[in-house]
Amino acid sequence: MSMISLKHEYSDQLTNNMKSQIDLRNNISLKEYNTFKISARAAWFARVGNPGQAKFLAKEILPQYDRFLILGGGSNTLFAKSFDGLVVHMAMKGxxxxxxxxxxxxxxxxxxxxxxxxxxxxxxxxxxxxxxxxxxxxxxxxxxxxxxxxxxxxxxxxxxxxxxxxxxxxxxxxxxxxxxxxxxxxxxxxxxxxxxxxxxxxxxxxxxxxxxxxxxxxxxxxxxxxxxxxxxxxxxxxxxxxxxxxLPDVGELGSVGSFFKNPVINEDDFELLREQHPDVPFFKVLDGYKIPAGWLIDQCGWKGYREKDYGVYPHQALVLVNYGNATGKEIYALSEKIREDVHSRFGIHLHREVTFVE
Ligand SMILES: Cc1cc2nc3c(=O)[nH]c(=O)nc-3n(C[C@H](O)[C@H](O)[C@H](O)COP(=O)(O)OP(=O)(O)OC[C@H]3O[C@@H](n4cnc5c(N)ncnc54)[C@H](O)[C@@H]3O)c2cc1C
The missing domain is CATH 3.30.465.10 (Uridine Diphospho-n-acetylenolpyruvylglucosamine Reductase; domain 3)
Incomplete structure (x- = not known):
């Protein structure tokens, strides 16, 4: 028997003993728990409703799992595939x-x-x-x-x-x-x-x-x-x-809002960029110049791009969207292409804002 299944067997006992203390379930769909509306599943899913449960989870349950992930509303999380560990969902109110x-x-x-x-x-x-x-x-x-x-x-x-x-x-x-x-x-x-x-x-x-x-x-x-x-x-x-x-209404179109952060570049790079693109928008910040990532992506011609069910939102190039049945891997691969394109055209590295879960 593998390590993982032994652990899950133990977790089965825990589930029975501690159901009154914490809501722990298995094989849960995450589609309604992420605004990208990716069809991933969680092998295990625990809902934390109060600080006592959070402590209990930390001390008694998490040590039994190889992997876990904290999930709130899932509006900044992209699932590449189903998650084979424990998803800890925050449900404390007040x-x-x-x-x-x-x-x-x-x-x-x-x-x-x-x-x-x-x-x-x-x-x-x-x-x-x-x-x-x-x-x-x-x-x-x-x-x-x-x-x-x-x-x-x-x-x-x-x-x-x-x-x-x-x-x-x-x-x-x-x-x-x-x-x-x-x-x-x-x-x-x-x-x-x-x-x-x-x-x-x-x-x-x-x-x-x-x-x-x-x-x-x-x-x-x-x-x-x-x-x-x-x-x-x-x-x-x-x-x-x-x-x-x-921005797209997350009830209608899957997204996480801005997919990338706006890059900050130093003065020399900024002057060079402005020589080549006098119309570049920017904000002066403490450590340099912040360039809207949406503008860079738009300049590379990605705005409105669509393939199968994934693409770039037609009204805002910073937003990647799921038109229905896109997978997390497809959206991630698109984001990689966009990053490479922006880098080869402007020499600027884009960093993702989203938490990517593999
Ligand atoms: C249409 C749209 C527009 C958006 N616009 C903006 C915007 O203008 N500005 C902006 O900043 N963001 C924006 N976002 C991103 C998103 O709304 C924020 O990042 C938000 O705070 C994510 O909250 P969440 O509960 O959904 O987090 P999740 O996606 O569930 O989690 C995000 C990260 O936080 C961690 N996390 C969540 N809850 C906890 C917790 N209780 N304890 C410890 N770690 C935790 C997770 O592990 C994960 O790493 C937008 C998203 C969408 C879909």
Whole structure:
């Protein structure tokens, strides 16, 4: 008998003994658990509903598996094939106001809460700080992982502390904002310690005093068009309208939004690029010049490309899509071709934003 089947036999006993404590199932379809709508399956699937279960999982269950993967809403995950290990799905719910005064509030939010609903909740209460991040799919617990960002704001701007279970020890751990090593679409939880910590709660610091961020993209114009007064609510609604006009609705078309990060290049490379392409769009950032990856991909002629059921979204070249029955491998292979093309034309390496699971 192989190692793996021995382990699964042991897990069968665990499943029976501990069903009351944790929901552990086998051979589960992941199609509804990833926004690319890839038809992959999980050999094992555990739903974590509270911190006690998370600790129990870390101490008693994970050691029995060769491989595991943390999954939130699956809106930044691409499955190449079925996953032969244990998928740990975050299902913790709840929000708690830790402190509130005239200027703002501090909130503790469970990792399994839906991010877009959380944003709606905050703006309905008149709490500012997350309105520019409206309609980003996924869970609250995943928001620090890649430091989600949009329209000039990043979640690091409002995170005070991240609470997690250390999956190696089963102990509770907390990270202050500066300990999370937040960077552009990156954090300690993504690049340095991927799959080490199961995030259970995130503490946010939000404000009530008017502090609006309208300068990025067309938010200001969109609010002007709607003739609404500027408020956290009207900013969130403007962001939603803009996003709906540019990005595919995940209910209709499989995608993970931006597939690649926008590359940052140094001054010399930027000057060279601008000599050859005077119309290149860019944003000056601390460590160089950020070039929109969508523009680079578009220049290579990929926008609107389609083969079988996979392709590049016709309205935004940064978004790869599944028109129905694409496989994760097909989408990954397309992303490789695009990377090679952009590199051979511009000498710029594109890095994937998505978590690729083989
Ligand atoms: C249409 C569309 C638009 C998008 N627009 C944006 C955008 O504007 N800006 C942006 O930043 N992103 C965007 N995204 C990407 C995605 O919404 C975010 O990355 C989101 O935070 C992913 O959340 P999730 O719960 O679906 O994560 P998942 O895909 O489930 O997981 C993503 C990663 O986080 C890890 N993870 C998830 N939950 C936990 C947890 N509790 N503890 C530890 N690790 C965890 C996973 O292991 C995985 O590595 C978009 C996606 C789509 C489909």
């Amino acid at each position: 929000k708690e106001v830790l402190h509130e005064d005239a200027t703002g509030c501090r909130l503790r939010v469970a990792a399994g809460e839906d991010w877009p609903e959380f944003v709606d909740y905050c703006v309905s209460k008149g709490w500012g700080g997350v309105e520019n991040l409206a309609l980003i799919p996924g869970q609250v617990g995943a928001s620090p992982v890649q430091n989600i960002g949009a329209y000039g704001r990043e979640v690091k701007d409002v995170i005070e502390e991240v609470h997690a279970i250390d999956l190696k020890t089963g102990e509770e751990v907390s990270f202050k904002n500066e300990e999370c090593h937040f960077a552009y679409r990156d954090s300690l939880f993504k690049s340095e310690k991927n799959d080490r910590y199961l995030i259970t709660f995130v503490d946010f610091k939000l404000h009530k005093e008017d502090e609006f961020h309208l300068d990025y993209g067309s938010i200001r114009d969109e609010i002007r068009k709607s003739k609404e007064a500027v408020s956290y609510q009207s900013i969130a609604e403007a962001v939603k309208r803009i996003r709906r006009s540019k």
